[in-house]
Amino acid sequence: MDKLDLFSGIYKGKKVLITGDTGFKGSWLCIWLKELGADVYGYALPALTQKDNFIATGLSDKIRHMDADIRNLEHLQKYFNEVKPDIAFHLAAQPLVIESYNNPHYNFETNLMGTVNFFEAVRKCESVKVAINVTTDKCYQNNEWIWGYRENDAMGGDDPYSASKGCSELITNSYIKSFFGKGNTAHVASGRAGNVIGGGDWADNRIIPDIIRAYQSKQESVMRNPDSVRPWQFVLEPLFGYLKLGEKLWTNGKTFSGGWNFGPAAFENYSVADVVDEVKKIIPAIKIDASKTSEKLHEAGLLKLDITKAVNQLGWKPKLNFEDTIRYTIDGYLDELNSANNIYNCRVKQIESYCKK
Ligand SMILES: NC(=O)c1ccc[n+]([C@@H]2O[C@H](COP(=O)([O-])OP(=O)(O)OC[C@H]3O[C@@H](n4cnc5c(N)ncnc54)[C@H](O)[C@@H]3O)[C@@H](O)[C@H]2O)c1
Structure with missing residues (x-):
């Protein structure tokens, strides 16, 4: 199949x-x-460092971007009304739990009012x-249930980041029910994904970027919450879900409105320590200090998503097992560490390889 036909x-x-x-x-x-x-x-906002995927892949020359x-x-x-987009995805957010403790006001302002502003812009832009x-x-x-959360479970969140994302979902629901439910308005949905990993992520306090940074500087990295089980996903898995959701909303309309979970299969239960072990198989030289694991701030210990709805109604399902997830991720970083590589082309190769699965 031609990739344009996906x-x-x-x-x-x-x-x-x-x-x-x-x-x-x-x-x-x-x-x-x-x-x-x-x-x-x-x-x-502008990319934070030269290593960020946006810069490393030269995206500023390939798309039209507004720093704002x-x-x-x-x-x-104003930007929406100038561009007149057909489709819009909202990913601008403060995405880190630790940062949300450091600056809760900025976290809530960005994640709540950012969502409101996004939907206001969508609502007032007919295209x-x-x-x-x-x-x-x-x-x-x-x-802390052992089973996965379903789309109709209650929103919540104790730390400021989680609470802001629960609110972002409530805002989405309110806009769907109040403004997007009728007539010729936009078809609106939300995508809920787990711990997303892949080349090009250099955020602080995320396990794999921390490991790769330490590996590059020949230092030890510290493992926070080694026993925490997380829904690890290679970045293309949820993106495949968002794009599939966009397709269904475009072709079938409002029946696909609402929330959608995109997580790993139910039997894929892996902890932070499992991730470290798997990375070690690919890069044996990495050094981890497991003795300094003291994470004082509250972070949920167990979180799983039930993906039945996306599997049955969207025709989406995760394509990579845990081993492949870590392999694709580390390959993405190793691509970056070789300065001879054209990183944009490396990312395209990973997309093509993933699509073949
Ligand atoms: N990475 C993950 O594991 C993960 C997991 C689940 C959900 N998410 C969600 O996915 C989305 C993207 O996350 P990410 O990991 O790519 O984060 P990221 O930090 O790499 O990217 C965040 C983006 O939001 C922009 N942004 C932040 N504050 C802004 C502001 N005030 N104005 C304009 N732009 C602003 C940044 O410039 C950047 O482009 C977020 O909503 C995040 O909560 C991420």
Whole structure:
């Protein structure tokens, strides 16, 4: 199948606006959409470092990007009205639990009012037919259950990040029910994914970037919460879900509105320590200090997503097992460590390899 025909070919020639395009997941989404023949526009704060995927892949020359703050409603609305996108994905957010403790006000302002501003811009821009808000598994009220959360479970969140994402979901629901439910309005949904990993993510306090940074500087990295089981996913897995969701909303409309979980299969239960062991198989030289694991701030110990709805109704399912997930991820970083590589082409190769699965 020609890659342009994936997702029923709906992205080919469409204007797609991504907030948070300079970030880890947003930049991968831009690359995939470009390869699907979309005309891609971005809106976000500037990338933080030269190593970030947005810079490393030269995306600023390949898409049209606007450096701007999601909290500025007037500016965001103006940008939407100039671009007139067909489809919009919202990924601009403060995404880190630890950062949300350091600066809760900024966290709530960005993640709550950022979502409100996104939907206001969508609501007032008639060209938008599909809009997807990207949230997280942490939006659910976490009862430390051994089974996965379903889309109709209660929203919640104790730490400021999780609470802000629970709120972002409530905001999405409110806009769907109040403004997008009727007539010729946009079809709106949200995607809830787990712990996403892959080359190009250099955020602080995330296990794999921490390991690779320590490996590069020949130092030991510290393992936080080694026993925490997380829904690890290679970045293309949830992105495949968001793109599939966009296709269904575009072709079938509002029956696909609402929340959707995109997580690993139920039997894939792996802890932070398992991740470290798997990375060690690929890069034996990494050094981990497991004695300094004291993480004082509250972070949920067990979190799983029930993906039955996406599997049955969207035709989405995870394609990679745990071993492949770590392999694709580490390959992505190793691509970056070889300065002779064209990183954009390396990312495209991974997308093509993933699509073959
Ligand atoms: N990475 C994960 O494991 C993971 C898991 C679940 C959900 N998510 C969600 O996916 C989305 C993207 O996460 P990511 O990992 O790519 O994060 P990231 O930090 O790499 O990217 C965040 C993006 O948001 C932009 N942004 C942040 N504050 C902004 C502001 N005030 N104005 C404009 N832009 C702003 C940044 O510039 C960047 O482009 C977030 O909503 C995050 O909560 C991430």
